[in-house]
Amino acid sequence: MARQKSETGPVRRGRPPAYDAETALKRATETFWRTGYSGTSLDKVAAATGMSPPSLYAVFGNKHALYLEALARYWGISLAATREALAGDHPLDEALMLAYDAALSIYFSGKGTARGCFVVGTAVTEVAEDPAIRNSVAAGLRAIDADFEARFRLAQDRGELTPDADPAALAILAAATMQTIAIRARAGARRAELRELAQKAVRVICGCRPEPRQGTTHA
Amino acid sequence: MARQKSETGPVRRGRPPAYDAETALKRATETFWRTGYSGTSLDKVAAATGMSPPSLYAVFGNKHALYLEALARYWGISLAATREALAGDHPLDEALMLAYDAALSIYFSGKGTARGCFVVGTAVTEVAEDPAIRNSVAAGLRAIDADFEARFRLAQDRGELTPDADPAALAILAAATMQTIAIRARAGARRAELRELAQKAVRVICGCRPEPRQGTTHA
DNA sequence: GTATATTTGTATAGATCGTTATAAAAATCA
DNA sequence: TGATTTTTATAACGATCTATACAAATATAC
Numbered sequence: 001m002a003r004q005k006s007e008t009g010p011v012r013r014g015r016p017p018a019y020d021a022e023t024a025l026k027r028a029t030e031t032f033w034r035t036g037y038s039g040t041s042l043d044k045v046a047a048a049t050g051m052s053p054p055s056l057y058a059v060f061g062n063k064h065a066l067y068l069e070a071l072a073r074y075w076g077i078s079l080a081a082t083r084e085a086l087a088g089d090h091p092l093d094e095a096l097m098l099a100y101d102a103a104l105s106i107y108f109s110g111k112g113t114a115r116g117c118f119v120v121g122t123a124v125t126e127v128a129e130d131p132a133i134r135n136s137v138a139a140g141l142r143a144i145d146a147d148f149e150a151r152f153r154l155a156q157d158r159g160e161l162t163p164d165a166d167p168a169a170l171a172i173l174a175a176a177t178m179q180t181i182a183i184r185a186r187a188g189a190r191r192a193e194l195r196e197l198a199q200k201a202v203r204v205i206c207g208c209r210p211e212p213r214q215g216t217t218h219a
Numbered sequence: 220m221a222r223q224k225s226e227t228g229p230v231r232r233g234r235p236p237a238y239d240a241e242t243a244l245k246r247a248t249e250t251f252w253r254t255g256y257s258g259t260s261l262d263k264v265a266a267a268t269g270m271s272p273p274s275l276y277a278v279f280g281n282k283h284a285l286y287l288e289a290l291a292r293y294w295g296i297s298l299a300a301t302r303e304a305l306a307g308d309h310p311l312d313e314a315l316m317l318a319y320d321a322a323l324s325i326y327f328s329g330k331g332t333a334r335g336c337f338v339v340g341t342a343v344t345e346v347a348e349d350p351a352i353r354n355s356v357a358a359g360l361r362a363i364d365a366d367f368e369a370r371f372r373l374a375q376d377r378g379e380l381t382p383d384a385d386p387a388a389l390a391i392l393a394a395a396t397m398q399t400i401a402i403r404a405r406a407g408a409r410r411a412e413l414r415e416l417a418q419k420a421v422r423v424i425c426g427c428r429p430e431p432r433q434g435t436t437h438a
Numbered sequence: 439g440t441a442t443a444t445t446t447g448t449a450t451a452g453a454t455c456g457t458t459a460t461a462a463a464a465a466t467c468a
Numbered sequence: 469t470g471a472t473t474t475t476t477a478t479a480a481c482g483a484t485c486t487a488t489a490c491a492a493a494t495a496t497a498c
Contacts, residue, residue, distance in 0.1 A: 014444025015494040036344040039257035042486060052447055054488070063486065115347055120402065125255040125344045127406050128334055137406045169419035172399070173392055176420070179402055180395035183339065187346050187356045200388035201395070207426065233474025234464040261456060271477055273458075282456065 021059055024049040028060075029070040033115045036122045037067050037133075068132055074118040075140045078106060082178075083147055092155040093206045096174060100198035103178055107185040107194075116186030120179060141175070148174040160206075170205055177201040240278055243268040247279075248289040252334045255341045256286050256352075287351055293337040294359045297325060301397075302366055311374040312425045315393060319417035322397055326404040326413075335405030339398055360394070367393040379425075389424055396420040 031048040032040050042063055046053050060066035085098035108114045115121055119137060127134045145168075152167035152174075161167075181194050250267040251259050261282050265272050279285035304317035327333045334340055338356060346353045364387075371386035371393075380386075400413050 011496065012444090013442080013496050015446070017445060034347055036255070036257055038255055039344070039348075041484075043484080053486085054448095055446070057487065058445075113347065116343075120339075120343065121347065122344055124335075124339065124402055124405055125258070125341055128253055128332065128340065129258075134407055138408075141403060141406060166419060166422070169423050172416055173396065173420055173423055176395035176399035177392065180391070180398050183343055183398055184360060186343055187360060188353055189357075197391055200385060201392055203385070204388050204392055205423070230466070231474090232466050232472080234476065236475060260454075262454080272456085273478095274476070276457070277475075 017055075017059075019049065019051050019055070024051055024056075024059065025066075025069060025073055028056075028066055029074060029118065030110060032067055032070055032122055033110070033118050037126050064130075064132070068136065071119070071123055071133065071136050075136065075143075078103075078117070078119070079140065079143055079147070081106065082144065086147060086151040092151070092160045093202050095151060096202045096205065097198060099174075100178065100181065100195070100202075103181060104185070104191055104194060104198075107182055108191050113188065114185040114191070116184075117179070117182030120182040121186050144175045144178070145171050173201070173205055177205075236274075238268065238270050238274070243270055243275075243278065244285075244288060244292055247275075247285055248293060248337065249329060251286055251289055251341055252329070252337050256345050283349075283351070287355065290338070290342055290352065290355050294355065294362075297322075297336070297338070298359065298362055298366070300325065301363065305366060305370040311370070311379045312421050314370060315421045315424065316417060318393075319397065319400065319414070319421075322400060323404070323410055323413060323417075326401055327410050332407065333404045333410070335403075336398070336401035339401040340405050363394045363397070364390050392420070392424055396424075 027049040028045050031045050034040075035044070042053055042056060045063075045066070046056060049056065051059075056066065060069060081102040082099050085102045086095050088095060088098065090098065103117070107116045119140060123133050123137050127137050149167050149171035152161065152165070152170045155161045156163065156165060156167060161170075177198060181198060184197070185191075185194060246268040247264050250264050253259075254263070261272055261275060264282075264285070265275060268275065270278075275285065279288060300321040301318050304321045305314050307314060307317065309317065322336070326335045338359060342352050342356050346356050368386050368390035371380065371384070371389045374380045375382065375384060375386060380389075396417060400417060403416070404410075404413055
């Protein structure tokens with residue numbers, strides 16, 4: 001009934017599971033990613049994972065719980081990629097481009113046409129009527145804002161931004177840029193075009209720089 | 220079989236239709252708006268419009284064609300609202316806020332929780348696998364970019380922006396701001412909060428202003 | 439070996455999906 | 469009035485949906 005941990009305890013009784021829950025969740029995510037939550041049947045998920053419907057239900061509960069788990073998994077991967085890009089010692093504009101390049105790698109992953117962001121492409125539709133999905137999406141969006149804002153505050157402390165720059169406002173624009181890239185990628189924009197878009201956005205966002213060659217201290 | 224024009228020709232034969240096609244399309248749009256394309260059954264559309272399924276098929280063809288018509292109708296209303304906001308004689312920052320206020324009025328229209336943008340909330344999910352929806356969405360996104368860019372070029376000509384400002388880059392950020400507002404509205408953000416978000420974005424976007432009190436001519 | 443525990447595949451239940459056949463209802467034309 | 473035209477409502481078609489009942493299969497425990 002329940003899912004066995006990957007690190008098996010003392011001994012495993014009964015017939016051993018034929019599929020790994022983590023890879024099954026990944027395959028399920030890929031399927032939802034293409035056709036959305038409502039547009040994806042459990043038969044399609046079963047075909048993608050190689051698991052039978054009863055096995056899917058035994059491991060994940062039901063379709064809704066499976067999607068929520070896929071959503072949580074995606075948030076984990078996506079937020080970690082953004083944080084890693086912003087955490088390095090690169091200058092602000094380079095750090096932002098690393099974050100957008102990481103996002104583009106996710107949005108253009110998989111075979112066939114680009115799927116964009118899993119959240120923007122599938123969860124946003126359900127968010128209007130589904131409280132659990134709404135909570136997950138709202139929390140993730142807040143996390144993105146907070147990650148960008150923290151990086152802009154750091155940039156301000158380092159003198160990469162003028163003291164009158166508004167880190168919260170810049171974070172909103174940085175997050176908005178990521179989301180418009182997600183939408184456009186799914187709508188068919190080419191990757192190179194979206195990278196240029198990101199560069200243009202970064203140029204404006206980082207426009208609040210101190211005067212060049214005027215000393216490193218601010219104020 | 221086909222739809223009769225509102226302006227009746229010489230005389231109308233046969234039983235008169237009980238429902239107006241335009242109001243039916245509006246009601247159908249409201250229904251798709253909440254639960255998406257795949258998540259909305261034709262029975263729900265029939266209940267919302269008061270029409271029976273055969274009548275819906277007689278007027279609109281099928282579910283897909285009905286959704287496409289709802290999408291085209293929404294683009295018309297949405298793009299017109301943005302253009303009207305940007306067309307006035309207001310200063311750049313006021314014009315942008317008029318556009319965002321118009322968008323917020325749409326995103327928070329209807330009863331119950333906010334539905335956000337019809338395109339972002341329902342079409343983006345389908346865009347990955349549906350060529351017709353993809354074409355409509357891609358064209359609409361290009362139109363938004365073009366409308367904003369035209370306004371920024373005008374602002375530059377008027378001296379509201381410095382000559383080195385990049386109208387295309389600012390247009391991307393302006394469009395991205397509208398789309399992040401759409402996402403956040405559907406995810407439950409309060410309207411006042413999103414209006415402040417818009418103001419912060421406008422402040423950054425309009426930051427490439429000429430020096431104040433330094434003459435109105437540029438260069 | 440026998441008993442117990444767990445997963446598997448098959449098959450399907452019950453509801454809902456998009457769509458349509460059919461005929462009654464309501465108008466005009468002759 | 470009766471014939472024609474168009475829309476309506478009822479009913480249902482076959483397909484697909486989420487979810488589960490069931491028994492065979494495969495492991496350990498004794």
